[in-house]
Amino acid sequence: MSTDNIDPAFRRKGRVDPAFPAEDQVDPNFRERVEALVAQIPRGRVMTYGQLAALCGNARAARIVGGVAHFGDPNLPWQRVVNKKGGLAAGYYGGRRGQKAALEAEGVEVSDDYSVDVDRLIWWPDGSEPTGTQQGLF
Numbered sequence: 441m442s443t444d445n446i447d448p449a450f451r452r453k454g455r456v457d458p459a460f461p462a463e464d465q466v467d468p469n470f471r472e473r474v475e476a477l478v479a480q481i482p483r484g485r486v487m488t489y490g491q492l493a494a495l496c497g498n499a500r501a502a503r504i505v506g507g508v509a510h511f512g513d514p515n516l517p518w519q520r521v522v523n524k525k526g527g528l529a530a531g532y533y534g535g536r537r538g539q540k541a542a543l544e545a546e547g548v549e550v551s552d553d554y555s556v557d558v559d560r561l562i563w564w565p566d567g568s569e570p571t572g573t574q575q576g577l578f
Contacts, residue, residue, distance in 0.1 A: 474509075475516055478492070478516045490505075528556075548561065
């Protein structure tokens, strides 16, 4: 099997992300950049999959960020990564309930529909906050 269309984030597991053509797949250092950013998210704050993807070099790679979260370093604070609407991940260890418990342990309020107020809690590394028409994309 050719590995040309296997995203490096999934290469160890041999998984292909069919949502992206091979030419849109991420570069070999994408996983490391995602993990480095996730490691910086402060307690009580969140980032979105799309936000991480954009800051790591491919704004269309939110699903790949999800794969990195699912198969990535379990010692990182993946509970602080949510979807663009603030929704929690069913694929998180323990499901949405597990992610909810981890966030609430950090003082984050999670609603009954397993979402957080992403507009209030979103965290941006210094100098990376979007302006103008970029706001609301993540």
